[in-house]
Amino acid sequence: MDKVNTIQDTENEIVEEFGLFDSWDDKYEYIIDLGKRLPPLDDKYKVDENKVRGCQSTVWLHADYKDGYIYFSADSDAVIVKGLISMLIRVLTNHTPDEILNAKLEFIDKIGMTKHLAQTRSNGLLSMVKQMKNFALAYKLKMESNGN
Amino acid sequence: MATIEEVQPAINIASIRKQFPILERQVKGKPLVYLDNAATTQKPLAVIDALTSYYSGYNANIHRGIHTLAEEATAAFEATRDTVQKFINAAVREEIIFTRGTTEGINLVAATWGRQNVGKGDEVIISGMEHHSNIVPWQILCEEKGAILKVIPVNEAGELQMDVFHSLLNSKTKIVAIVHASNALGTINPVKEIVAAAHKVDAVVLVDGAQSTVHMDIDVQDMDCDFFALSAHKLYGPTGVGVLYGKKHILEAMPPYMGGGEMIKEVTFEKTTYNELPYKYEAGTPNIADVIAFKAAMDFMESIGKENIARHEQVLLNYATEELQKINGLKIIGRAMHKTGVISFVIDNIHPQDIGILLDNQGIAVRTGHHCTQPLMSRFCIPGTTRASFAVYSTIDEVDALVAGLHKVVKMLS
Numbered sequence: 001m002d003k004v005n006t007i008q009d010t011e012n013e014i015v016e017e018f019g020l021f022d023s024w025d026d027k028y029e030y031i032i033d034l035g036k037r038l039p040p041l042d043d044k045y046k047v048d049e050n051k052v053r054g055c056q057s058t059v060w061l062h063a064d065y066k067d068g069y070i071y072f073s074a075d076s077d078a079v080i081v082k083g084l085i086s087m088l089i090r091v092l093t094n095h096t097p098d099e100i101l102n103a104k105l106e107f108i109d110k111i112g113m114t115k116h117l118a119q120t121r122s123n124g125l126l127s128m129v130k131q132m133k134n135f136a137l138a139y140k141l142k143m144e145s146n147g148n
Numbered sequence: 149m150a151t152i153e154e155v156q157p158a159i160n161i162a163s164i165r166k167q168f169p170i171l172e173r174q175v176k177g178k179p180l181v182y183l184d185n186a187a188t189t190q191k192p193l194a195v196i197d198a199l200t201s202y203y204s205g206y207n208a209n210i211h212r213g214i215h216t217l218a219e220e221a222t223a224a225f226e227a228t229r230d231t232v233q234k235f236i237n238a239a240v241r242e243e244i245i246f247t248r249g250t251t252e253g254i255n256l257v258a259a260t261w262g263r264q265n266v267g268k269g270d271e272v273i274i275s276g277m278e279h280h281s282n283i284v285p286w287q288i289l290c291e292e293k294g295a296i297l298k299v300i301p302v303n304e305a306g307e308l309q310m311d312v313f314h315s316l317l318n319s320k321t322k323i324v325a326i327v328h329a330s331n332a333l334g335t336i337n338p339v340k341e342i343v344a345a346a347h348k349v350d351a352v353v354l355v356d357g358a359q360s361t362v363h364m365d366i367d368v369q370d371m372d373c374d375f376f377a378l379s380a381h382k383l384y385g386p387t388g389v390g391v392l393y394g395k396k397h398i399l400e401a402m403p404p405y406m407g408g409g410e411m412i413k414e415v416t417f418e419k420t421t422y423n424e425l426p427y428k429y430e431a432g433t434p435n436i437a438d439v440i441a442f443k444a445a446m447d448f449m450e451s452i453g454k455e456n457i458a459r460h461e462q463v464l465l466n467y468a469t470e471e472l473q474k475i476n477g478l479k480i481i482g483r484a485m486h487k488t489g490v491i492s493f494v495i496d497n498i499h500p501q502d503i504g505i506l507l508d509n510q511g512i513a514v515r516t517g518h519h520c521t522q523p524l525m526s527r528f529c530i531p532g533t534t535r536a537s538f539a540v541y542s543t544i545d546e547v548d549a550l551v552a553g554l555h556k557v558v559k560m561l562s
Contacts, residue, residue, distance in 0.1 A: 056532070057499050
């Protein structure tokens with residue numbers, strides 16, 4: 001993960017990568033591959049408070065905070081969802097809470113994901129985004145109260 | 149399967165499919181293969197036309213109006229009631245109450261008959277394969293009244309453990325609320341036996357017919373159930389309409405459910421007297437258009453013949469069962485002796501959600517998840533299944549498309 005990359009840079013990269021695929025079969029193959037390669041989440045983080053609501057599958061999302069930056073890790077029992085999280089993590093990890101909170105994440109729309117996935121599942125995707133932003137907000141508030 | 153034509157010369161699937169405009173559409177660039185019929189069936193032109201002709205020809209509020217449109221609308225609305233009465237063989241038309249769907253029918257019984265007849269320490273029996281809509285209303289009732297909810301367990305094949313059911317019955321049993329055909333497994337339950345046994349201890353029986361009515365002949369008098377609830381949209385009719393059947397003397401003794409227009413005889417601020425059956429339970433302006441169009445759906449089914457429909461679906465079920473089992477790692481959940489055209493399965497190491505997404509990408513619509521039967525999924529220690537469910541317009545080619553689709557899914561995910 002290149003630290004110089006802004007969130008927008010990574011979003012653009014993903015949009016470009018998806019532009020190379022001719023069909024949704026290929027896009028799904030790619031997402032499945034991303035899902036399979038997502039580093040495993042330590043079992044101790046697979047707890048209820050890390051579960052993302054609104055998904056048909058079980059999704060755990062964990063955030064680590066270090067020196068003002070947030071690092072995400074996650075797991076799911078469904079591989080396509082795992083691939084989607086993998087993309088979200090690639091975009092949002094290793095950034096400050098403010099950067100994460102301000103991220104527009106237009107790449108989800110641009111690669112056609114919102115349109116292609118049925119509403120219920122795309123809601124799951126939005127729940128993941130919401131939870132990642134909640135982590136960022138929580139860390140931001142914590143840093144501010146420590147600063148005072 | 150060259151034998152299909154020999155097995156069932158009675159119906160012409162190609163001409164039936166022509167009556168369903170939606171079946172011509174494409175999904176994700178491929179011809180739609182609609183195998184989510186247990187969730188809702190598609191609608192034939194006759195139903196769509198009935199809706200249009202009501203709104204464009206004789207839209208009016210029913211029962212109270214004196215003008216021509218109101219009379220026409222009332223006649224059409226009440227004609228549906230007569231058709232339902234014949235469709236499920238109720239003794240009299242007053243026993244047919246229109247609801248929004250099966251869920252409302254069950255809630256109505258729990259909130260009226262239940263509140264009136266279930267008390268502290270009494271017992272309500274449901275089964276381990278109930279839809280959430282036949283669990284939660286009874287939980288609410290039991291919590292309110294201090295009554296006890298008993299559950300008939302489900303065996304490994306997905307059938308009710310009838311010996312346990314019989315042992316659960318006692319003088320405290322007030323009502324047995326049981327699904328006729330499981331939405332998640334397809335299991336057809338022996339409701340007649342359940343009703344007979346429950347009546348011996350003076351318990352009443354509500355049958356959840358949401359999944360069964362489309363697949364088999366329903367005769368509520370022969371079944372002798374006290375209540376029977378169904379949804380129009382699951383039998384080629386419009387959404388937002390259901391039927392609650394209840395035996396007349398039971399419905400008459402029950403308190404009203406919702407108060408409002410239609411359900412009253414006379415209102416003063418001191419006292420209101422209630423209307424006669426079935427209007428007592430039909431407060432407010434009903435879903436006139438959809439009730440009227442529901443008749444077209446039942447006429448459509450009768451024109452083909454319920455037996456012919458059932459036979460066609462059984463052919464598909466048997467063929468699908470045979471073919472799906474050839475897929476590596478695939479396990480069918482629900483191997484009951486008697487099943488509707490529903491086939492639920494899991495595949496080793498593959499989440500149902502992934503199957504659903506990748507099948508959809510091939511234009512194949514199935515249902516994945518817990519099917520609103522979480523306790524049943526827990527029983528089988530699975531998060532959910534993939535479910536294919538058939539209707540009269542489903543074809544062998546569509547089963548083949550599903551099987552080919554699944555082979556592709558397995559390949560993509562392994």
